[in-house]
Amino acid sequence: xxxxxxxxxxxxxxxxxxxxxxxxxxxxxxxxxxxxxxxxxxxxxxxxxxxxxxxxxxxxxxxxxxxxxxxxxxxxxxxxxxxxxxxxxxxxxxxxxxxxxxxxxxxxxxxxxxxxxxxxxxxxxxxxxxxxxxxxxxxxxxxxxxxxxxxxxxxxxxxxxxxxxxxxxxxxxxxxxxxxxxxxxxxxxxxxxxxxxxxxxxxxxxxxxxxxxxxxxxxxxx
Numbered sequence: 443x444x445x446x447x448x449x450x451x452x453x454x455x456x457x458x459x460x461x462x463x464x465x466x467x468x469x470x471x472x473x474x475x476x477x478x479x480x481x482x483x484x485x486x487x488x489x490x491x492x493x494x495x496x497x498x499x500x501x502x503x504x505x506x507x508x509x510x511x512x513x514x515x516x517x518x519x520x521x522x523x524x525x526x527x528x529x530x531x532x533x534x535x536x537x538x539x540x541x542x543x544x545x546x547x548x549x550x551x552x553x554x555x556x557x558x559x560x561x562x563x564x565x566x567x568x569x570x571x572x573x574x575x576x577x578x579x580x581x582x583x584x585x586x587x588x589x590x591x592x593x594x595x596x597x598x599x600x601x602x603x604x605x606x607x608x609x610x611x612x613x614x615x616x617x618x619x620x621x622x623x624x625x626x627x628x629x630x631x632x633x634x635x636x637x638x639x640x641x642x643x644x645x646x647x648x649x650x651x652x653x654x655x656x657x658x659x660x661x662x663x664x
Contacts, residue, residue, distance in 0.1 A: 445535035446659035448604030454542035464544035471514035492583035523647035588616030
């Protein structure tokens with residue numbers, strides 16, 4: 443097998459982990475689902491920016507005992523075949539990373555479970571002091587993954603033609619609408635994302651995604 447050159451950017455929630463939303467998981471654990479629903483509706487009505495939405499959500503948790511959320515995160519599991527798939531991509535010569543509007547606590551859980559350290563990872567962050575949440579940092583606004591990806595590829599000096607993106611949801615559209623080399627919709631929950639994709643993979647295992655990416659990578663270089 444010839445070594446590939448390029449980069450793979452994965453969404454996290456719903457793509458790498460069996461979890462629709464990091465934020466929703468924590469709201470359930472902290473008993474703040476009702477308030478969170480109000481904040482979400484205000485965001486979609488255009489009354490809040492993403493940063494304002496995140497601030498209101500996190501304000502529901504700041505200063506409280508965050509132990510219920512931390513226990514809930516300990517229950518997060520990777521999608522089937524994730525470890526094998528990610529290692530296969532790295533062995534093929536690809537840079538492998540994550541761009542997610544989910545939360546860094548889930549990313550760290552994933553890396554720990556898989557024994558795999560991503561080459562790059564950009565997520566939203568929660569700042570924990572002991573068992574209490576004391577702050578947050580927004581790095582990936584909901585509809586800004588494309589902008590984040592552009593910053594990553596510029597920093598790593600990788601042309602977009604050698605970039606593959608993998609996602610499942612509406613907020614991955616920003617990455618899919620860039621002139622990247624391959625767009626993979628993995629069990630897509632969004633019809634629009636599916637229409638924007640080059641490959642649709644419907645499978646329980648991420649290994650099938652890795653195969654599609656390696657086939658593209660090797661085919662692009664023969």
